[in-house]
Amino acid sequence: MLALILGLNMLGGLTPSSRADESEFRSARWIELKKGLFGDRAIQEGPGGLIQLEVPLRPDNAATVPIAVKPAVSQSPDRYVKNLFIVIENNPVPLAGAFHLTPDSGLAELGTNIRVQTHGPVRAIAEMNNGELFMSSKFVKASGGCAIPPPVTATASANLGQMLIRTQGATILNQPNWVQLIITHPNHTGMQYDLFKGFLILAHFIEKITVSYGDNTILTAETGISISEDPNFRFYFIPRAASVLRAEVTDSKGLTFSTSEVTTKLATEVPR
Amino acid sequence: MSLNRRDFLKLAGVGAALVGASPTRAALASVQHSIPELMGKPKGKRLVILGASFGVINTALTVKRLVPDTQVVLLDKAPFFISCPATLEYLFGMVSLDTITRGYTSLHERGLEFVRTTILALDRDKKMVVCADGTVDYDYLLVATGVRMAYEDVPGLTERPRANLCLYDKGSPLIDLHHRIAAFQGGDVVVSIPNGPYKCPPGPYEYVLLWADYIKKKRLKGKVTMVDPRPKPIPPALAPGFLKAMEANKDVLTYHPHTRLLRVGPEDRMVETEAGKLRYDILSVIPPNKTMPFLVEAGLGDPFTEVNPQTFRSTKDERIYALGDNADTPFTKSAFCATTSAKIAGQHIAKVLGAKIGEPGAPSNICWPLVSMDSAMMISVTWSYEKDKEGNIQVKSEGTTDNEAKPSYLHARRGWEMGLLQEMFSS
Numbered sequence: 195m196l197a198l199i200l201g202l203n204m205l206g207g208l209t210p211s212s213r214a215d216e217s218e219f220r221s222a223r224w225i226e227l228k229k230g231l232f233g234d235r236a237i238q239e240g241p242g243g244l245i246q247l248e249v250p251l252r253p254d255n256a257a258t259v260p261i262a263v264k265p266a267v268s269q270s271p272d273r274y275v276k277n278l279f280i281v282i283e284n285n286p287v288p289l290a291g292a293f294h295l296t297p298d299s300g301l302a303e304l305g306t307n308i309r310v311q312t313h314g315p316v317r318a319i320a321e322m323n324n325g326e327l328f329m330s331s332k333f334v335k336a337s338g339g340c341a342i343p344p345p346v347t348a349t350a351s352a353n354l355g356q357m358l359i360r361t362q363g364a365t366i367l368n369q370p371n372w373v374q375l376i377i378t379h380p381n382h383t384g385m386q387y388d389l390f391k392g393f394l395i396l397a398h399f400i401e402k403i404t405v406s407y408g409d410n411t412i413l414t415a416e417t418g419i420s421i422s423e424d425p426n427f428r429f430y431f432i433p434r435a436a437s438v439l440r441a442e443v444t445d446s447k448g449l450t451f452s453t454s455e456v457t458t459k460l461a462t463e464v465p466r
Numbered sequence: 467m468s469l470n471r472r473d474f475l476k477l478a479g480v481g482a483a484l485v486g487a488s489p490t491r492a493a494l495a496s497v498q499h500s501i502p503e504l505m506g507k508p509k510g511k512r513l514v515i516l517g518a519s520f521g522v523i524n525t526a527l528t529v530k531r532l533v534p535d536t537q538v539v540l541l542d543k544a545p546f547f548i549s550c551p552a553t554l555e556y557l558f559g560m561v562s563l564d565t566i567t568r569g570y571t572s573l574h575e576r577g578l579e580f581v582r583t584t585i586l587a588l589d590r591d592k593k594m595v596v597c598a599d600g601t602v603d604y605d606y607l608l609v610a611t612g613v614r615m616a617y618e619d620v621p622g623l624t625e626r627p628r629a630n631l632c633l634y635d636k637g638s639p640l641i642d643l644h645h646r647i648a649a650f651q652g653g654d655v656v657v658s659i660p661n662g663p664y665k666c667p668p669g670p671y672e673y674v675l676l677w678a679d680y681i682k683k684k685r686l687k688g689k690v691t692m693v694d695p696r697p698k699p700i701p702p703a704l705a706p707g708f709l710k711a712m713e714a715n716k717d718v719l720t721y722h723p724h725t726r727l728l729r730v731g732p733e734d735r736m737v738e739t740e741a742g743k744l745r746y747d748i749l750s751v752i753p754p755n756k757t758m759p760f761l762v763e764a765g766l767g768d769p770f771t772e773v774n775p776q777t778f779r780s781t782k783d784e785r786i787y788a789l790g791d792n793a794d795t796p797f798t799k800s801a802f803c804a805t806t807s808a809k810i811a812g813q814h815i816a817k818v819l820g821a822k823i824g825e826p827g828a829p830s831n832i833c834w835p836l837v838s839m840d841s842a843m844m845i846s847v848t849w850s851y852e853k854d855k856e857g858n859i860q861v862k863s864e865g866t867t868d869n870e871a872k873p874s875y876l877h878a879r880r881g882w883e884m885g886l887l888q889e890m891f892s893s
Contacts, residue, residue, distance in 0.1 A: 251769070252794055254663040255700055307697065335796070337860075342702060362728075362740065374740060376724045424697040426724045 224315070227281060227288055232327060237319065239329040245275075245302070247318040247330035253310070256339030258422040262305040263318040263330070268370070269295070275302035277321040282420050284314035286340060286385065290420035298412060298432045300370025305428035309339035309383065309420050340383045344395070344423060353378045355451030359405070359441050370430040373412075375405060375441050377426070377451070383419040400425055402444040408437030504581060504600030510535035511819055514595055514604035516585055518542035518570065520550050521790055521804030522610035523890045526578050528812025532821040539579040539602060541595065546570065547891070548636060551801040551883050554669070557633065557644050558676050560839060561880075568891045585611070588764040590783055606815060609771055609780075609788040610808075613665055613755040613799075620753045622730035622737075629730055630751050633673055634665060646748055647680070652687035653747030656737055658727040660754040661695040662769075665791040665799040668835035668845075670752060671699045671708045678715035679838040690719045693739045695726045701798075704835060704845055707869030711837040727751060757792045770794035775861055776828075776851050778811040787811055796861045797849060803831040805886060828861075834879035841871035842879060 228237070238244075246264045253259040263278060274297045280290040290308050302320065310316070317331040356378040365371050377400060384397030403415040412431040442452040513529055515522055518540040526538045552566040570580040583597040588607075595602045615632060617623050623630055631643040655677055659670045674692045681688040699708035712721050728738040730751065737744050737751075755769075762768045771788040772781045775795045780786040789795075789811045790804045797803050806829040813826035828849045834842040847865035854860050868875070 250662045252663060252796070254667060255696070255702055257702065258697055260661045260695060335794075337796075360740075363742065372740075374724065422697065424724075426697065 221283065221315075223288075224283055224317075227283065231279065231281075231289070232319075235325070235327055237327040237329045239331065243330055244322075244328040245278075245318055245320045245330050247316065247332050249316050249332045249334055251333065252335045255342075256310050256336035257342045258307040259310050259316075259334060259336060259339065260305070260307055261316065261318075262428075263303065263320075265302040265320070268301055269297045269299050271297045274299070274323050275320045276323045278302065278304055279317075279319040279321070280306075280308065280420075281317040281319065282308060282310055282314070282334075283317065284312045285309070285420050286311060286383075287418045287420055289418060291415055291417040293413065293415045293429075295413060295429075296411070298410065298434075299430055300432040301430040303428075303430055307422035307426060309422055310334050310336040311340040312337050339422075340419065341385045341387075343386050343389050344380055344382070355379060355443070355445075355449065357441055357443065357451060357453040359439055359453050359456050361439070365433050365436075367433055367435070370432055373405070373429055373431060373439065375403070375427045376424065377443055378424055379443075379445065381419065381421055381423050381425055385419075398446055400443055400445050403427070404442045405429075405431075406440050406442075407431060407433060408435070410434075501596065502600045504583070504597060504602045505539070505579070507603075508537035510537060511605040512537045512539060512603065513606045513608065513815060513819075514602055515540045515608045515610060516595065517610040517612060517790070518544070518547065518573075518580060519610065519612055519790070520801045521808040522608065523547075523573065524805055524808040525608060525610070525789070525812035525815070526573070527576065527890070528809050529816050529819070530577050532813070532816035532823060533819045534577070536819055537579065538577075539581060539604075540570075540573065541581050541583055541585055541597060541602065542570075543582065543584045544637065545582060548640075549883060549887060550636070550666075551879070553633060553640065554672055554676055554836060557640070557647055557673075558680050558839060559644070559648060563641070563644075566883075566887075568887060572891045585758075585760065587760050588766075590764055590786070593785065605785070606818065607786045608811065608815065609761060609766070609786060609792060610790045611758045611761065611792050613770075613791045614758055615752070616754045616756045620730060620751055621728070622732070623751065623753070626730055630749050632752055633669065633750055634752060634755075643750075650680075650686065650688065650748070653689075654745050655688065655690045655748045655750070656693070656744050656746040657690065657750045657752075658693040658737075658739070659695070659752045661726065662754050663799065664752055664755045666801075667700045667798065668704060668708070668833065670750075672836045673750065674719060674721075675708070675711050675715065675837050676839060678719040681718050682715070683839065688718060691722070691744055692720070693722045693725045693727050693741065693744075695724070697723050701845060703865070703867040704843055704869060707837065707843045707867075707871065708835075710869070711871065755791070761792070767794060774859075776859055777814045778807065779814070787815060796863075797829055798831045798833070798847065800831055800833050802833060802882070803829055806830050831865075832882070834875045834882075836876065836879075837871040840876065841873050842875035843871050844868040844875045844878075 244266050248262040275295055278293040281288050282290055295302050313335050315331045316334050317329055320328045358376040360374050362372045379400055382395045382398040386395050388395050399419045400417050405413040413429055439456045444450050513536055515526055529536055530538050547568040549566040552561055555561045573580050583599045585597050587596040593604055657674050674690050677690045698705040712719055722741045725740045730737050735746055757770050761771055766780055766782055771793050773788045773793045778787045778789045789807050791799045810826045828851055830848040832846040834844050836842045845867045847863050849861055849863050852860050852862050
């Protein structure tokens with residue numbers, strides 16, 4: 195389904211986007227996107243919603259706009275956020291990423307950096323295990339994020355695919371633990387000019403991310419060009435026993451990178 | 467959900483009461499009858515300017531020159547003018563305080579009114595500014611208060627208000643930090659920056675590089691650590707230059723990209739970050755930057771005052787203009803840009819007041835970020851306005867950068883600043 199959506203919107207990006215109504219965040223483009231992603235299913239939204247999207251109104255760099263999706267409730271086996279979608283409505287590829295979570299995620303919180311091409315709403319949509327949909331939207335005033343030329347650094351290709359995965363201090367069993375994954379990757383959008391050679395740089399971006407703890411998969415994601423250069427993701431998971439954290443990433447050229455396994459250090463006692 | 471203005475004011479009042487930053491408008495209304503008028507009615511129109519800092523003095527001078535019968539009143543709580551672009555050079559002892567400070571008296575000689583007072587509230591219905599010493603009516607208002615450091619947004623800082631020495635605090639914290647640096651004999655320095663927009667984007671990177679240079683030149687046993695939620699330094703075009711300078715100083719300087727500060731404490735002299743716990747002797751946390759609470763209460767926009775980027779006129783009130791760090795524009799939050807946009811805003815206000823002048827242009831910016839105590843890089847940006855197919859104004863930018871640090875850029879920076887001080891304060 196994802197490939198279909200990405201392809202569909204690549205075409206959609208060529209037509210001028212309809213101007214979003216700033217107050218209500220309703221636009222023809224969103225209606226079309228919504229139909230492609232969720233069909234006719236109803237989406238609940240509003241200030242008292244299940245998830246809250248945090249994003250600056252006018253970020254200082256359109257190519258790295260920090261966003262965070264914060265849930266109002268924690269994950270439980272009966273009711274949990276199964277999928278999280280980040281949609282940047284007026285980007286050439288609106289779907290920035292689809293993130294798949296489990297009850298063992300503990301908290302359906304997710305943070306990353308995105309590119310924003312023109313003024314418009316950024317939306318986070320949570321799909322529950324029972325199929326309910328919740329949305330939180332924010333208007334963002336930023337432009338050019340997909341086309342800002344990458345800074346010229348000689349080391350960029352040498353470090354390609356280097357990853358850092360880290361937890362906050364010692365791991366605490368049976369509680370949500372914070373994890374951050376940082377990938378060194380240019381995540382070229384295909385819209386950036388090489389300033390010295392004078393041609394467009396081919397799109398080259400992270401497509402698939404799998405993070406596992408021991409034998410359990412804790413997060414999988416499909417991402418696109420709307421994720422910033424050097425993608426970084428912050429999320430949670432619940433460890434059930436001492437084990438190793440591992441991340442595996444595939445990019446659009448079919449290159450696969452993985453972290454050296456990180457053995458988590460267990461906290462000797464549970465802090466207050 | 468849509469809030470009407472009254473509800474909004476109520477909510478804003480609650481927020482302000484929680485942070486203890488400003489009395490609510492309701493409370494003010496009950497005491498307003500006892501507050502005298504600060505100054506009598508002028509003959510012509512009156513332009514009131516909130517804040518008398520870098521840039522906005524140029525607006526005052528522009529309006530006074532183009533429409534001489536306008537009374538221009540500047541309100542600020544600062545006893546004297548301190549030139550913000552020289553902050554870093556002052557902190558590390560490269561310039562003395564008296565070369566970058568000026569008294570406000572010379573403004574009176576040029577026909578402007580400067581009143582030293584604290585601004586409490588803005589009453590848009592009565593077109594009146596309520597100050598601690600009295601009220602001032604306005605025909606037109608220019609908001610240039612700058613931004614407030616939202617310390618309450620950094621967990622643990624409200625419990626330890628004296629732990630932090632922020633380089634963006636004007637006045638006495640700046641002087642304290644200068645003396646702490648001069649007395650520094652070794653130890654750990656920790657610097658952190660917020661995730662959202664803050665004033666002077668390259669400032670904190672210059673600050674850590676100056677620290678590294680200072681420690682090495684004085685041969686001290688010091689270590690500087692910077693925690694940055696961004697993937698690399700900003701502005702993006704200068705990232706290679708900053709990263710190169712950081713690499714050259716890596717024996718004393720540690721840079722953690724993609725890393726946020728979580729809290730100050732809980733132990734003394736410790737901060738928790740996403741890269742683990744760090745010990746500090748000098749802590750410089752730059753908290754999120756926000757607009758003044760009384761402007762939020764007045765409904766001019768949150769977190770920054772919303773303006774039309776071409777005319778700097780508020781989108782909520784046609785008698786109000788805003789510029790500088792507290793205005794929500796696509797332009798850089800820098801001193802050079804504040805100065806150029808101040809002159810443009812001055813021309814727009816003068817046109818409204820009846821001056822017959824041509825169409826004002828668009829602002830530009832040049833910035834010379836320091837990478838050591840004797841060299842700087844350069845970035846310059848010019849903006850232009852373009853109408854898109856739907857008739858909306860789009861702001862386009864283009865610019866050049868030089869990532870090679872040179873001593874000549876440092877001299878250019880000082881020359882620019884001294885020239886501006888002369889322009890503003892010569893009588």
